[in-house]
Amino acid sequence: MIKSDYLIKAVDNDKQVRIILASTTGLVEEAHRRHHTSATASAALGRVLTAALMMGSDLKGEEDALTLRVNGDGPAGSIVATVDSTGKGRALISAPQADLPPQAPGKLDVGGLVGKNGYLEIITDLGLRQPFTGRVNLISGEIAEDLAQYYIQSEQIPSLVSLGVLVDRDLSIKSAGGLIIQAMPGARDDILETMENNVKNMGPISEAIHNSESLEELLDRVMNGVPYHQVEERELAFNCKCSSERLGVILSGLSDEEIADICEETGRLEVTCNFCNQAYTFSRDEIEVIKNKKPRI
Numbered sequence: 053m054i055k056s057d058y059l060i061k062a063v064d065n066d067k068q069v070r071i072i073l074a075s076t077t078g079l080v081e082e083a084h085r086r087h088h089t090s091a092t093a094s095a096a097l098g099r100v101l102t103a104a105l106m107m108g109s110d111l112k113g114e115e116d117a118l119t120l121r122v123n124g125d126g127p128a129g130s131i132v133a134t135v136d137s138t139g140k141g142r143a144l145i146s147a148p149q150a151d152l153p154p155q156a157p158g159k160l161d162v163g164g165l166v167g168k169n170g171y172l173e174i175i176t177d178l179g180l181r182q183p184f185t186g187r188v189n190l191i192s193g194e195i196a197e198d199l200a201q202y203y204i205q206s207e208q209i210p211s212l213v214s215l216g217v218l219v220d221r222d223l224s225i226k227s228a229g230g231l232i233i234q235a236m237p238g239a240r241d242d243i244l245e246t247m248e249n250n251v252k253n254m255g256p257i258s259e260a261i262h263n264s265e266s267l268e269e270l271l272d273r274v275m276n277g278v279p280y281h282q283v284e285e286r287e288l289a290f291n292c293k294c295s296s297e298r299l300g301v302i303l304s305g306l307s308d309e310e311i312a313d314i315c316e317e318t319g320r321l322e323v324t325c326n327f328c329n330q331a332y333t334f335s336r337d338e339i340e341v342i343k344n345k346k347p348r349i
């Protein structure tokens with residue numbers, strides 16, 4: 053069992069491929085606890101959040117952010133994860149309680165829950181005037197395959213993507229993580245084949261993470277026969293940027309009549325952050341203070 057959430061990056065010594073490996077069990081468990089997700093919804097949400105954290109590990113600037121949105125026609129609705137450049141991320145799913153019977157014992161039907169018709173979108177905000185948006189149609193709704201499709205279509209990078217979440221009987225997260233292998237331009241076929249075979253031998257990524265002591269140990273297995281060196285390691289965590297002040301801004305947009313209506317029964321107003329399910333309560337007086345701080349348009 054890998055005890056903490058982190059990711060590592062490596063390249064082979066001939067610079068033919070790069071690899072990112074992430075272990076995210078703790079933070080997917082936190083996403084599950086906060087959103088009260090069903091088993092299949094945990095897997096879908098966990099895969100999207102893990103993928104976003106791996107992609108976000110290329111962000112450099114303090115204010116940079118990456119959003120991965122998966123919008124399929126299945127019962128899950130949309131799934132959105134936003135991550136920053138320090139390995140912190142948050143995620144939401146429209147229908148956290150939605151669930152489907154497993155396709156086979158232990159094989160959650162993420163593709164069915166997400167749906168096959170729809171899109172996967174990456175929004176990269178590097179603090180420029182316009183964030184960069186790339187979008188591809190979903191192939192299977194299983195996320196990993198869809199993300200590989202994104203890499204080839206949007207960035208012309210052949211990639212092998214593997215994402216997995218193992219859910220226990222009590223719905224807690226047993227293990228979660230991901231693997232991305234990307235071929236550099238002109239990468240040699242023999243190296244790609246060796247690694248593909250290594251990944252096949254490793255089996256599902258969630259089980260490999262469950263049965264390993266560290267990502268370094270897994271990296272060694274994936275790179276078996278290919279000399280490599282590790283280039284980076286970073287901690288990962290579930291973290292939401294919401295605060296009473298930020299959500300208060302939403303309230304300041306309501307009219308006096310709307311506030312009076314909402315406060316009529318309890319005298320208080322509750323707002324919940326979609327990303328982390330944290331509830332914030334405001335009294336009538338507090339709302340007035342917030343409203344008066346904002347310039348009226």
Ligand SMILES: [Zn+2]
Pocket residue numbers: 292293294295325326327328329330
């Ligand atoms: Zn929040």
